[in-house]
Amino acid sequence: MDLKALHKKHVLTPWVAQKPLDPPLVVRGEGVWLWDQGGRRYLDLSSGLVAVNLGHAHPKVAQAIGEQAATLAYAAPSLFHDKRALLAQALSEIAPWPEGARVFFTPSGTEANEDAIKFVRHLTGRFKILAAYRSFHGATMGSAALTGENRRWPAEPAMPGVVHFFAPYPYRSPFYTEDPKEEVKRALDHLERVLLHEDPKRVAAIFLEPVVGSNGVIVYPEGYLEGVRAICDRYGILLVFDEVMTGFGRVGAAFAAERFGVVPDLITFAKGVTSAYVPLGGVLVREGLAQAFDETPLPTGHTYAGHPLAVAAGLAALRAYQEEGLFERARRMEPFFREALSALLAHPWVGEVRGLGAFYGVELVQDRETKEPLSPWHAPFSPPMQALLKALFAEGVYLLAKHNLLVVAPPLTITEEEFLEGVERLGRALRRVEAEVVR
Template identity: 90%
Template structure:
């Protein structure tokens, strides 16, 4: 049976035209490696979709899922469940609030962001929600409304009440400056201006990825997140951090809120909470807000809220992160990662390498002076970008790409020699396509 042909005939792959698709058919994973049906292996340099933080085939998670499946594979959300309680307590302990937190579990990060909108509107009695243009918060209708980039468009007309603003992007400043300090200042002034025109007393929440994820791994300049926090406090607006990508060791701490020193009011999470072994997301709500639901019914719910297999996987994942020191490992290795990636700047197509922890963006340009993107922001991949992605598979490496940016975010368990090998494979693919395409 030709499984590749079967997959192409019957499976719809997200976000891309189906006819040109020709990726490997992967059948096995171990550590940072994937194997296809022909036995060829690929270094997973992006942890899947920046999700498989513990690498593939981690024995602790495999055992936990199997044991839970044999014990109790489903329990209605209205019932209490042992692993739900333990994971919620463990996540509350990670939260940045001294008062603690409560957790609402969801099947995914998109639904976590949907539910965070509901919570914010319910808790404040306000309707409007602000989010950045260069952002992705999920593909469901409400999460797509939050999303600022072109993946929002198929969901339009989206839910009402969502307003977008420009956040800092130092490499391509929307505020016409090359000074990071000035970039933060002008971005905050812009946000204040948007609020003025929307009436801050009508704004329930501001949603932000504390480090921009699939839209380029953009680290905000110093002072920006602190300024957003101050604006929210001044106007009684809730600050929501979307930590679906940045959580669970990705930026060198359990949560980006901890690493960056800015405390939001709600945190959405997914991906790394189970190392993507089982779908699970959720909303961390600080205790002072969560008490509002003690006497008032919670305004949302899902069939798979706190699914037993998922929470068992999450509990095992948190144990593995702690025992293996993986929350802190990326921060410790950050100088090594940056030094290993720096030679990529010698390539004519590499305009910038940026990031922190184990989360980096390699921005590709046609011209370093003009910064013209190698692939346009609002359209399918350009022919040079398509050629590069094919060359990467040819070199035996998988790298997530979005627009004109390659996202280098390996499993947190990657060894230094494996990372160097992955970067060398990436460099070879770039050299080959740069020569072929010109």
């Protein structure tokens, strides 16, 4: 049976035109490697969709899922459940609030952001929400409305009440400066101007990825997140960090809030909480806010909220992160990752390499002087970008790509040797495609 043909005939793949698709059909994973049906292996340099933080087939997580399936495979959210309690306690302990937190579990990250919208509107009595243009918060109607980039467009007309603003992007400054301090100053001034035009007393929350994810892997210049926190405090606005990608060790700490020392009011999470072995997301709500629901019904719910298999996987994953020191490992390896990736700057298509922890973006350009993207942000992949993705598979590498960006975010368990091998394979793919284009 031709399983690839069967897949192409019956499965719709997200975000892309279906006809040109020709990826490997993967059937097994272990550590940082994936194997296709023919036995060929691929280095997973993006942890799937920046999610498989523990690597593939971690035995403790797999065992926990199996044991839970054999014990209790489903429990209604209205019932209490042992693994839900233990995972919620563990998440509260690593949350950035001294007072602790409560957790509302969801099936995924997009639902986490949907529910956070309901929470902030309920808690403040306000309607409007601000989010950055260069952002992705999910694909369902509410989280798609939060999303600033072109994946929002298919959901339009979107949920009302969301207003977008520009945030810092030093490589392509929307504020016309090359000075990071000036970038922060102008960005915060812009945000406050938007707020004043929308009436701050009507704004419930600002949603922000503390490091921009698939839209650039942009680390905000020092002072920006602190400035947003100060603006929120000044106007009584809640700050929500979308840590679906940055959580669980990706940036060298349990959460980016800890890494940057900026404390939000709510945190949405998913992906790494189970190392993506079972779908699970959630909203961490600081205790002082969560108390509002002690006498008032919680305004949301899901059939699969805190699914037993998912929370069992999450509990096992969290224990593995902590026992193996993986929350801190990415920060220790950060100098090594940076140095290894800097070798790619020798290629004329590599405009910038940026990031922190185990989370990096390689931005590809046609010309370093003009910074013209190798593939435009508002259109399908350009022919050179399509050729590069094909060449990466030929080199035995899987990388998440978005427009002209390659997201290098390996499992936190990757060895130095494996990472260097991945960077070398990426470099070979770049050289091969560039030579074909020039020829």
